[in-house]
Amino acid sequence: MIVRLAWRSIWRNRRRTLITVSSIGLGLTCAIFFIAMADGVYVQLINDAVRMQAGHVTLEHPEYRDAPAIDLYLPDTRALRTQIEKMINVERTKLLILGQGVAKSGVGTVGVSVMGVEPSVEAKTSPLVNNIISGRYLEDTDGSLIVVGSKLADRLHLKKGKKLVLTTNDVSGALTEELCRVAGIFETGVDEIDGYLIQAPISFLRKLYGFPPGGATQLGVVLKKASAQRKVIKWIQPIARENSFSVYPWQNVMPELASYIKLDRGSNLILQAILLFLILFTIFNTISMSVLERNKEFAVLKAIGTQSFHMRAQLILESVFIGLIGCFLGLLVGGLASYALQIWGFDITSLYSDEISISGFAVSPIIHAKLSGSMLFWLVGIVMGATLLLSLIPMRRATNVNIAETLR
């Protein structure tokens, strides 16, 4: 009967209850939608960045992270690579040589970042492959063919088939140079990439830098699920130690991106907290009003022998009902909207005239939300938990009502 009493009590003032549950529903919808959208952007950003760079987990020479230099390379990674690729959750591994150099064409000279890649692996992994605007991407048999960024191509007047000379220092510090030919030009929309990056087959750069066969500055591990990162690091750590390699999560390899996401998440959290506060204020107001209006009724209930715990149970149930209906509405609308955004995405091209980049990484103009059960669970949990906590004050008021004075 307490359940019936609580349920009917919340509908005494139908309009107020509807406004309250709508507020909760709307607030939760906004929270779910914006968190899912932000999570979607982060996931997309991380996914693109780790696939273009050195994976979710990166193995390097132990001193490379502090002072990246071309002579701090991994000598032979073939056996280790085979071992890692057998692990659960590992999609594939990729080898990279990251170096600096000077690109010289007939019209000028530009300092560049040079990235040696395995073209067949990159083709399956890196989003850069899809950003070729002229010519084609690299192939394993390409020899000294390279792909360059569009802005770099403009500065050096490069086109498909044009030649350039790449000058750098090899592992012994000696000056070395090679003639390359442009196979294709890519455009990501990020100045740092389009203006300075050259990609070449890793075999070509091994020759240029004087690396042994199988050598690379980084061994990247691309995971099937980013959430498996910790586990995989734990598995890799002992075998990497045997080879005297260091293992890093992508957050250490791309700290600017990690910091950006952390900062953005923090500011989003503040917005969500404000939203939550507004929702909770509405709930508190409703429960308080509803209790104040029923002072006499609570006095009667006490007079006829209702114990405090029965009254508490009734008020808790009223809060639970209001919270549950609001959460159901929020989950339904917010969940469906986010799910639609997750499946179909939202094209923001019309909102921005330029390409969008974050921390030197391009953001796809098609935003996909990322809905997760744990996020929904936590949001509903917070709203419900806070609702119950907020009902404690009016509950105290109701159970402490002075019977004689109220009924007089």
Add this chain to the structure above:
Amino acid sequence: MQSIVRLKGVTKDYGQGEVVVHALRGVDLSIQTGDFAAMAGPSGSGKSTLLNIIGGLDGPSSGEVEVEGRSIINLSGTKLSRLRRDRIGFIFQSYNLIPVLTAMENAEYVLMLQGVPTARRREKVMALLKEVGLEGLENRFPRELSGGQQQRVAIARAIASEPALVLADEPTANVDSKTAAGLMDLMAQLNEEKGGTFLFSTHDQAVMKRAKSLLLLKDGRIVYNGAPVENLDEAE
């Protein structure tokens, strides 16, 4: 006969300092088990205060209050609550039914508090509602009932748990004289048949005449305690 209620030197003061109101000034009283007692007196004479103190809804400023031979002065809130639930029934002037519960649910509420199984309490309350003349109206909400019908539900609620004592604060004040007579018939019948003790406050001479005994209060003191009288002035 045994006393169900015994008061000794009970006083009740409201307010502080110079604005103290002495609602009760040393009341000594004994109500016998099975009595059907009326309590009369002008407004402000202390009738409601006395009922509240006997029912454990309010505490006296001084004096001793016993219900069924047990002092209730120092009982904790929980114990007082249990006493009211199990041994005392209340009937209020303005019915005070729970508006979102039906007549049957209102009447069975105290039984629910006592933990009586649903089927048993339903059966009991259905019989009780029939007894108070509300057969067929069990599923109506208070707003769908007349004042007299609501007070019958309140009576059913008060006696459903078969309390030893029923306290009624002007139970007929909000109904017409015909309905009032009907309610008094009902309470008198319940007093006869079930043997419960009834103590009710009233301004109505016709109601007073129905009582087995009469208490007359004036300025917080009992000025008459005896058989009902034709004229209150005689009693004073």
